[in-house]
Amino acid sequence: MANVSVPMDTKWMAQGNCNNHPPETFFPSDGVGVEVAKEICADCPVKEQCLEYALDHRVDHGVWGGASERQRRRILKARRATAAAM
């Protein structure tokens, strides 16, 4: 069966705290940079939408929704394990 994906609404992107920072801030090259980006995300009004977008689109790079690449991989793995157990 084909995997049919419904496009997500992306209007939330215009409300993100990241609009006030250079894009490269969210694609850091080290752990210090990751923490800087996560701090900006911490009180972002669209944090949840951002994280779900990145998870749904399997975005590999950057900090999205306050989660690093590694954290998002862990979330996806945990969700797969939960789904498999049901």
Ligand code: SF4
């Ligand atoms: S959670 Fe972070 S990356 Fe996502 S929109 Fe907000 S500030 Fe930008």
